[in-house]
Amino acid sequence: MAAETGTPTTLTLKSNDDELFSVAESAAILSVTIRNMVEDGCAGGVIPLDNVDGKTLASVITYMNGISAIPADEEKKKSYRDKFLSDKDFETLADMVLAANYLNMSCLMDAVSAKIAQVMEKKSVGWVRRKFGIENDYTPEEEAAVKEEHKWTFEGVETDDDN
Amino acid sequence: MEDWNDIPEELLFLVLANVLGKDRYSFSLVCESWNRVAKASPYHPSPCLMTFNRKSNHVSKYFQHNCFFRMNFPTLLKDATVRFSNDGWLLMMSPDDRTLFFFDPFNNQTIELPPIPSHRTMYNTICFFHPPTSPDCLIVGILSNTHHEVEVGVLKYGEDRWDVVLLDIDHQFNVSFCPPILHDGKIYFLDVIGNVAWFDMTDGRSGCLSSVNNFGGNWWKIYAIGCFM
Numbered sequence: 118m119a120a121e122t123g124t125p126t127t128l129t130l131k132s133n134d135d136e137l138f139s140v141a142e143s144a145a146i147l148s149v150t151i152r153n154m155v156e157d158g159c160a161g162g163v164i165p166l167d168n169v170d171g172k173t174l175a176s177v178i179t180y181m182n183g184i185s186a187i188p189a190d191e192e193k194k195k196s197y198r199d200k201f202l203s204d205k206d207f208e209t210l211a212d213m214v215l216a217a218n219y220l221n222m223s224c225l226m227d228a229v230s231a232k233i234a235q236v237m238e239k240k241s242v243g244w245v246r247r248k249f250g251i252e253n254d255y256t257p258e259e260e261a262a263v264k265e266e267h268k269w270t271f272e273g274v275e276t277d278d279d280n
Numbered sequence: 281m282e283d284w285n286d287i288p289e290e291l292l293f294l295v296l297a298n299v300l301g302k303d304r305y306s307f308s309l310v311c312e313s314w315n316r317v318a319k320a321s322p323y324h325p326s327p328c329l330m331t332f333n334r335k336s337n338h339v340s341k342y343f344q345h346n347c348f349f350r351m352n353f354p355t356l357l358k359d360a361t362v363r364f365s366n367d368g369w370l371l372m373m374s375p376d377d378r379t380l381f382f383f384d385p386f387n388n389q390t391i392e393l394p395p396i397p398s399h400r401t402m403y404n405t406i407c408f409f410h411p412p413t414s415p416d417c418l419i420v421g422i423l424s425n426t427h428h429e430v431e432v433g434v435l436k437y438g439e440d441r442w443d444v445v446l447l448d449i450d451h452q453f454n455v456s457f458c459p460p461i462l463h464d465g466k467i468y469f470l471d472v473i474g475n476v477a478w479f480d481m482t483d484g485r486s487g488c489l490s491s492v493n494n495f496g497g498n499w500w501k502i503y504a505i506g507c508f509m
Contacts, residue, residue, distance in 0.1 A: 211284070218291055226294055234298030242309040249284040254311050263309055 128155070129163045130178070136171030137163065140178050144185040149221035168219040173212040176205075180225060198228040207236055207248065285313075292317040319387060330362075330385070340385065357383060357390075364459060367411035371419070377402045380419075382412040394440050396421065397433060404455035405469060409462050412437070418481075420462075422469050424455045430486075432467070432479050447486040449477055461504050470504050 126142040128151070142160075146152040154160045166174060180201055187193050205213065210229055217225040237245050246253055255263070296317060299307050308318040331341045332353075340353050359375040360383075370383045382391040391412050396402065403421030410416040417437040425431050430447040453471045460469040467479045468489070476489040 214291055214294075215287070218288060226291070230291065230294035231298040233295050234303075237295075237299060237303055237307065239303065240306065242306045245306055245310050249310070251284055251311050251314075254313075255309075259312070260309065263315055 128160055130174060131163045131165045132169055132171040132174040133165075133167050134171050136174070138174060138178055140181060141185075144178075144181040147181050147185060147222055147224075149223075151220065166220070169216045170212070173209070173216045176209065176213060177216055177220065177222075177225070184224070194224075198224070202228060202232050205232070207233075210236075285311075289313075289317055293321055296321050330365075353385070354388065354390075364407045366408060369408075369412055371406065371408055373402060380406070393419070393435065394442065397442050397444050400425070400431070400433075403433060405457050405459060407459045407462075410437075420460060420467055420481075422455050422460060422467075422479075424453060424471075428452050430455060430477065432486075434481070445479070445484055445486075447477070447479060449486065449488050451488070453477060453488070458504055468504060476504065 127139045128142050128145045130138045130140060130145070130151075132138070142155060146155055151160065151164065154164060169177070180198075183197055183201060184194055187197055202210070210233055214226060214229040214233060217229060236248065240248070245251075253260075292314065296304070296307060304318060308315040328342050357372065360372045360381075361375075362370050363373050363380070364371040368384060368386060370385065371380060372383050373380055379395055380393045382393070383389070401423065403423045405423075406419065406421040408417060408419040410418065415437050419435040421433040421435075421442075423431050423433075430449050430453050432445045432447060433442040434445070435442045453475060454473075456470040456472045458470045460467045462468075462481075465480060465482045467481060468476055469479075470476055477486065478489060479486040
């Protein structure tokens with residue numbers, strides 16, 4: 118352990134496509150999944166991460182290193198997260214939120230979820246379905262019923278016409 | 281990314297927490313499972329200002345996230361009055377002034393409540409703590425009765441009748457419409473001239489905190505603000 122040897126402990130993570138990554142234990146334990154393994158003494162050899170591919174894991178490790186280098190300053194951490202996610206495309210975001218979920222990294226999950234929500238902003242239902250590759254499983258009647266439930270008429274900016 | 285059709289619900293909850301206004305409506309329409317998530321979401325959107333259209337009071341107007349939008353109120357609720365709101369629910373009073381019920385305007389859901397105890401007028405002030413779907417939900421109504429006594433009615437989640445307690449307050453106390461405040465098991469409430477009384481929910485004790493003998497100003501301008509530190 119780091120405390121005994123005085124040198125930082127590194128862990129080896131293995132993606133599901135067999136890429137190996139070295140990462141400082143202090144950064145890796147941002148993942149609760151990995152932290153539990155370390156605490157249980159199961160992190161000695163290579164840690165296999167069966168649900169994460171190499172490309173995504175590389176990104177997550179960049180994030181782990183970046184965010185753990187920032188001292189306890191929530192503002193700075195937030196701006197790092199924003200910058201980190203700013204150039205990620207939709208596919209990458211989708212992979213990353215699943216990886217963050219599997220690794221149990223709540224701060225990354227929250228940030229990526231917010232980013233994914235931004236993708237949906239002011240988009241039509243059809244656009245969201247195509248972008249997310251989701252099949253419309255409503256019958257026309259059910260869809261009409263849901264529409265009826267939410268009779269929201271968006272007005273953008275409007276004048277007060279109640280008087 | 282394999283498939284958004286198989287995404288775990290907890291991740292959809294997280295995404296939905298950041299989806300606002302009309303986009304939440306689109307979210308619900310995407311597919312059945314997304315609609316289920318939208319309905320069950322533990323995340324509440326930010327506070328929302330609601331106004332009634334005066335010409336047709338079954339249409340209400342909302343202001344949230346810097347946008348206006350409208351929703352139709354069911355005609356069933358026409359002429360009902362909003363008495364209190366919390367957790368996305370409105371506590372409403374029917375036009376006969378006798379019946380209270382909860383209404384969730386976002387999901388168009390109504391929860392009926394047992395009638396207030398007989399021979400009593402409607403509470404001067406009424407409030408609730410925790411959403412009506414929670415086992416912790418508690419509704420508290422307070423009134424000054426015709427004998428100049430203060431009566432507290434408490435309705436707990438799932439119970440079919442109100443518990444009524446007469447308070448021991450030694451001077452005349454005309455309960456104000458200002459919503460009560462719950463702190464540390466005690467309900468604090470005002471009278472029309474600004475006196476503060478309390479009622480302990482756990483042991484039923486009560487008392488008067490202050491007797492200001494007319495706070496000055498008008499009764500409809502006196503409010504209690506909870507700031508216990």
